[in-house]
Amino acid sequence: MSGDRKSSRTGKGRPAAGKGLRSQSVYRALHRAIIEQALRPGMKLPEDSIGEELGVSRTLVREALGRLAVEGLVELKPNKGASVSYPTLEEARDVFDVRRALERQVMQTLAGRLTAAQVALLEKHVGDEDVARAAGAEGPESIRLAGEFHVLLAEMTGNALLSRYVQELCSRCSLILALYGRPHSSECAVNEHRELIEALKGRDVEAAIRLMDHHLDAVTARAVLAPRTATELRDLLAPYALSEGLSPP
Amino acid sequence: MSGDRKSSRTGKGRPAAGKGLRSQSVYRALHRAIIEQALRPGMKLPEDSIGEELGVSRTLVREALGRLAVEGLVELKPNKGASVSYPTLEEARDVFDVRRALERQVMQTLAGRLTAAQVALLEKHVGDEDVARAAGAEGPESIRLAGEFHVLLAEMTGNALLSRYVQELCSRCSLILALYGRPHSSECAVNEHRELIEALKGRDVEAAIRLMDHHLDAVTARAVLAPRTATELRDLLAPYALSEGLSPP
DNA sequence: CATTATGCTATTGTATGCAACAGAGGAAGA
């Protein structure tokens, strides 16, 4: 009953409910820049420079930064300005926990209710994922596409709010994977996405939910989220230690 | 393991991660005004007037409105300004669906892990709810307190993000209940909250989750969310028709 | 030499000014 009640087309045409035209543009530009790691975590984001670079005033940059801060992609310290978020391991786990909860809801809503067109769209998307993985190895492009698959699913529920939240969470996950992800992190994700589609075709809701749980477990496991609470510096240096053949006691 | 890992005190001390000082004040003022229905749904919110009323410039009002828009409390149409959100029934259902998913996660995290202090805090809160219901009948105050109970629970998970989302959703639910709620809508909520606390004391996670599901079902049912998809005007006029003894064909 | 005081600079916080757009109301024409 709720398979595609709104605009089911998951495409671009936003519901137009937004703010100023150019403000939105700045927001999107920064968003993409962060997700694709042109702007790396921790990097400072001065209003002046950005505005100058994008040809707009501080006002619009400020507005965009504010929104990005609400969504957790940038950190905004009073009188100290904005910087690209540098999520801690704790925050990373929080994000994944919430994401699991919401994606379960997605599966519950979608299982056994996908139209043929929707299935086709999803399959086309995993095709794109395959291409991206084959071509650009597993750069930011792969991470972005993997996230978009989940956003696509969420949008198909017809629940705009659910969709917005999943999108937000996927953005943050991109950041997190970029920070803590091991090389080859999105390696087998594509196959898992195919399995998800298969599960959704059937009517076994429980199975679909379990599969999504496993998928997200796998994604989490591929990141370095396994280590127990350790001081931030340790987390930061561990990869370098390993790559140099050093082993911390 | 994640019962109270951060600041466990659910009290006031915000993590200080915010923007300008006065901007925040404007935001909070408007937020409260909306939740407590001083500003009713659909009401226009001109930047000038509000700024004048609060003694600040349009800039800060604009910033606050932007944030409120992201959180779904105000609607922001380009070149037409802001107004208090007037959620449709569809949107209301969306909100409740997402809320259910997240509050399940809350129960799962919390069941059997509450400290004595946390239990005491929760019980004190339901006490306040009782007082409010007895005194002010069931005005906005009751609705606000009912929402705060759930926020309190979410904060006890130690998951800041989960907490933020639940807070956002509860705010929207306040709006929704104010719009579509029947009289006496929060009537038995207090007892249900007590039952939730009892369930959390035990270790039966499944039972706790089921109870929360039932509670939210009940809350939803108390609103007018039952009627099937109907034209907006109809929803709007139905209560008036009933109160006048008229029955639409 | 260490330490504290102090002015400078760079960046944010806030207010205001100007241009653009939407909508209401009236005037002109059919």
Place this chain on the structure above:
DNA sequence: TCTTCCTCTGTTGCATACAATAGCATAATG
């Protein structure tokens, strides 16, 4: 009378200007 166009007002979109704060370098002092 009805329609159409136009002006006119109120409000937003965006840019700029000013005030305030943080951090740093430097200098003064024990």
